[in-house]
Amino acid sequence: MAAIDVKDLRKSYGASEVLRGISFSIAEGEVFGLLGPNGAGKTTTVEILEGYRARDAGSVSVLGLDPSRATSAWRERVGVVLQSSSLYPNLSVRESLALFAGYYSAPRPVDDVVEIIGLAEKRDARVRTLSGGQQRRLDLGLALVGDPELIFLDEPTTGFDPSARRAAWETIRALRSLGKTILLTTHYLDEAAQLADRVAVLAKGEIVTVGSPAELTSVRPEAQIRYRRGGEEVVLVTEEPGRVLHDLYEAEGEPEGLEVRRATLEEIYLELTEDEE
Amino acid sequence: MRLFFHELRAGQRLFWRNREAAFFTFMLPVIFFLIFGSIYGRDRIGIYKASDFLEAGMIGYGVAATAFAGLAITMVIRRESGVLKRIRSTPLPPATYIAAVLGSTLIVFALQTAVIVVLGRVLFSVPFPARWISLILTCLLGAAAFAALGLAITAAVHSAEGSSAVVNAIYLPVAIISGTFFSPHSYPPYLRAVADVLPLTYFTRLTRAVLLDGKEIWDEPRAVAVIAGWGLVGLVVAVRRFRWEPTAG
Numbered sequence: 195m196a197a198i199d200v201k202d203l204r205k206s207y208g209a210s211e212v213l214r215g216i217s218f219s220i221a222e223g224e225v226f227g228l229l230g231p232n233g234a235g236k237t238t239t240v241e242i243l244e245g246y247r248a249r250d251a252g253s254v255s256v257l258g259l260d261p262s263r264a265t266s267a268w269r270e271r272v273g274v275v276l277q278s279s280s281l282y283p284n285l286s287v288r289e290s291l292a293l294f295a296g297y298y299s300a301p302r303p304v305d306d307v308v309e310i311i312g313l314a315e316k317r318d319a320r321v322r323t324l325s326g327g328q329q330r331r332l333d334l335g336l337a338l339v340g341d342p343e344l345i346f347l348d349e350p351t352t353g354f355d356p357s358a359r360r361a362a363w364e365t366i367r368a369l370r371s372l373g374k375t376i377l378l379t380t381h382y383l384d385e386a387a388q389l390a391d392r393v394a395v396l397a398k399g400e401i402v403t404v405g406s407p408a409e410l411t412s413v414r415p416e417a418q419i420r421y422r423r424g425g426e427e428v429v430l431v432t433e434e435p436g437r438v439l440h441d442l443y444e445a446e447g448e449p450e451g452l453e454v455r456r457a458t459l460e461e462i463y464l465e466l467t468e469d470e471e
Numbered sequence: 472m473r474l475f476f477h478e479l480r481a482g483q484r485l486f487w488r489n490r491e492a493a494f495f496t497f498m499l500p501v502i503f504f505l506i507f508g509s510i511y512g513r514d515r516i517g518i519y520k521a522s523d524f525l526e527a528g529m530i531g532y533g534v535a536a537t538a539f540a541g542l543a544i545t546m547v548i549r550r551e552s553g554v555l556k557r558i559r560s561t562p563l564p565p566a567t568y569i570a571a572v573l574g575s576t577l578i579v580f581a582l583q584t585a586v587i588v589v590l591g592r593v594l595f596s597v598p599f600p601a602r603w604i605s606l607i608l609t610c611l612l613g614a615a616a617f618a619a620l621g622l623a624i625t626a627a628v629h630s631a632e633g634s635s636a637v638v639n640a641i642y643l644p645v646a647i648i649s650g651t652f653f654s655p656h657s658y659p660p661y662l663r664a665v666a667d668v669l670p671l672t673y674f675t676r677l678t679r680a681v682l683l684d685g686k687e688i689w690d691e692p693r694a695v696a697v698i699a700g701w702g703l704v705g706l707v708v709a710v711r712r713f714r715w716e717p718t719a720g
Contacts, residue, residue, distance in 0.1 A: 244560060246716070266562040274560035280553030284488040296477040297561040340561070 195258070197222045197344055197375040198243060203252035205238055212238045214399040215252065220377060220392075222343075225370050227390030228379040231467050234396045236379040237277055240348050243377065244274050257344055270298055273337030273345040273374075277352075279329045283322035287313050287332055290321060291339050298340035310368050311335040312361060327358030334365050338374075345369060347378045351385060363388055383463050397467040414457040421449035474567050475574070482575030486545075496541030497583055500533040504587055505594070507652060512595045516654045519683050522595035527682045528651040530584050531675035534610070535651075537580040538617035540642045543624045546572070547634035550625065555715045565715070573618050580614050605681045605688040612688075612695065613674045616702025620670070623705040626712035651675050670701035 198220040205213040212235045220226040228236050241247045242254060245261035254260060259268050281290060288304055295301035308317050311331040316324060321332065330350060337345050350366065351359045366389055369376060380386055386393045387407040394404040403410060417435040421428055423446070432438045435454055442449060487493055504525065512522035549555050558568055591597035600606045628637045646652070648662055649671035655663060666672045677694040680686040688695060 246556070246559070266564065269560065269562040272560070274557065276553050276557055276560075278553055280557040282485055282554060284485060289484070293477075293481050294561065297474065297563040299562075336557070 195222065196220060196255075197224070197257060198226075198377065199253075199255040200239075200243070201253045203239070203242065203254060204250045205235075205242065205247070206250055212399050213242075213249075216396070216399070216401045217252075218394050218401060218404060220375060222375050223373050225366075225376045225378065225389055225391050227386035227393040228377065228396055229381070229383065229386045229393050229463070230379075230396035231381055234467070235399045236381075236396055237348055239396070240346050240377065240379055244272070244346055270300075270340060271343045273340060273342035275333045275337045275345070275347045275350060277348040279326075279333050281321045281329060281332060281336075284320060286318050286320055287324070287335075288317045290332060291335055294336045295339045300341060301339050302341045304339065307335045307339050310338065310372075311365050325358070327354055327361060330354070330358075330362060331365050334362070334369070338369060342374070344375045344377070347376060349379055349381070351380070351382065359385070383460050395463060395466050402466045410462055411456060411458065414462060417454055417456050420451070420453040420455075422451045423449070474563055475571050478563065478568055478571035479574050479578075482571055483578060486575060486579060489545075492541060492545065496537045497579055500529050500536050500583060501586055501590065503532065503652070504529040504590065508591070508595050517656070520597075522591065523597050523683055524654065524679065525652075526587060526591040526595070526597050527678040528653075528675055529587050530610070530678050531613075531649065531671055532646050532651040533583045533587065534580060534613040534617050534674060535642045535646050535671055537583060538576055538614045539621040539624075540638045541579070542572070542576050542618055542621035543628070543638045544634045546622065546625045547628045547638075548631045550714060551631035551634075551717045553717055556717065559715050569622075573615075576618055577611075577614050580610065584610055600682050601685055602681050602687055605686070606678070608688045609674070609677050609681055612698055612702075613678075616670060616674075616698045616705065619702045619705030619709055621705075622713055623708035626708065626714060629718045645669055645671055648672075649675055670698050673697040 196219045200219070201217045202215045203213055203217070204211070204215050216235075216239065218226075228239060230236050238247065242249050243256050243261055245264035248262055254262075257268060257271055259265070261268075282293075285293065287308065291304045291307050295304055308314050311334055313328060313331060313335070316328060321329060324332065334347070334350065337347075347366065351362045354362065363385070366376070366378070370389075378386070378389060390407065392404060392406050393410060394401045395410075396402070415433045416431050417433075419430040419432065419435055419438060430438060439454070507525055508522050512520075512525065514521040516524045546555075559565065588597075588600065592599055624638065624641065628634050648658075648666050649655070649669045650658075650666060651671065655666050655672065658666065673694040677688065677691050677698070680691050680694070681688060
């Protein structure tokens with residue numbers, strides 16, 4: 195059974211149509227990335243799935259239940275990390291986790307969670323003394339402490355420096371290895387490529403493509419061949435790079451400064467979400 | 472019930488760790504009682520000794536500081552920082568959470584009242600309340616009404632930064648006009664007209680009737696009705712307008 199099933203989901207705020215009928219399905223244990231530029235509708239989608247927003251049309255099933263009719267029993271099985279940190283500054287890391295653990299009937303041991311989020315040496319530090327990256331990892335810990343089956347992560351690393359992002363990725367990989375289903379939104383392509391089994395690209399309220407990061411790059415068979423001829427750069431785009439290179443070698447000998455490359459995920463993403471930003 | 476006490480404990484821990492909030496809501500009424508009690512405690516206000524009169528007023532100031540101002544500021548900050556929104560994503564029922572927040576506020580107000588009564592006895596020889604059941608009922612009524620108004624006012628505040636400004640701008644003038652510090656009898660007529668509709672005027676009047684005149688709470692039905700009426704208005708607004716999510720934009 196799918197952990198999440200969304201069909202033709204629509205949502206408008208006043209006259210502006212934020213979601214124009216999106217559909218996707220997430221399997222149990224899958225890490226699914228919802229990728230798109232700011233304003234594409236990622237947070238609206240996630241907040242409908244979390245039960246915060248009502249939808250205008252379409253059907254939504256999260257762990258077998260319509261989230262607009264969420265129950266306490268359902269909330270036991272779902273962990274939520276909101277887009278911005280939401281913590282009590284005057285509690286310690288351990289106290290924060292223990293407080294939230296108390297809301298659930300079968301929480302994970304707090305010390306396990308401290309280890310998973312990599313804050314063992316900060317366990318007794320007050321939240322307000324933590325760095326932004328550490329606070330964000332505690333956010334992850336609070337979503338994890340109830341031992342949910344499904345975790346929503348809304349832009350978990352936005353605004354991080356590279357090392358804090360790496361640390362957060364490690365934590366998210368740890369969640370994945372616990373067998374959790376994860377829905378992750380991000381506007382960082384490399385984040386989706388690093389973490390997600392499958393990625394849906396959302397632009398202007400529509401899903402423009404869904405697939406594994408490898409599949410997304412393979413939808414574009416063309417390769418680009420670059421070399422220099424008499425000091426001038428030559429660029430050839432072809433679906434048969436082997437044959438073209440063979441012919442080129444036969445005709446002109448060894449090309450100077452030869453490079454052959456496929457379109458990167460980034461180029462495909464930029465093309466898909468063009469004139470969004 | 473387990474969840475209620477779990478959250479109540481957390482509420483107490485969060486309150487006492489937040490030094491600024493603990494000072495302004497818990498300590499300030501106590502400190503004002505000490506200062507004003509030392510300045511004019513020996514004078515007479517009407518037929519009463521000023522320190523006795525002031526003690527009742529400071530319990531009134533205390534209910535406004537803890538149940539109204541402190542609660543409102545705390546809840547706006549929690550809302551704007553996303554804590555309330557996040558709590559909604561957990562299995563903790565919202566009603567249990569609000570009940571624990573109110574319970575925690577009541578604990579703070581009860582402690583504060585106890586400290587004021589004990590200090591009054593020790594420093595200014597104010598007699599212990601003879602009608603203590605009525606005093607407890609009065610405090611419960613006041614705490615409930617002002618907490619309802621405190622939750623209602625959160626809907627009118629749109630940022631954590633603005634919360635203490637807005638709330639202080641309301642409750643400090645109200646505390647003064649309602650006669651918690653001074654006797655309202657010497658006020659000009661227009662201030663007395665304002666005071667005559669404020670809930671804190673009636674709470675202070677009721678507390679003085681219980682503490683100074685030896686009245687029971689049921690001897691003052693009009694004051695009880697006005698306080699309860701304000702509380703009801705607060706409750707209706709709070710139920711309709713209280714928000715769990717940060718202000719957008």
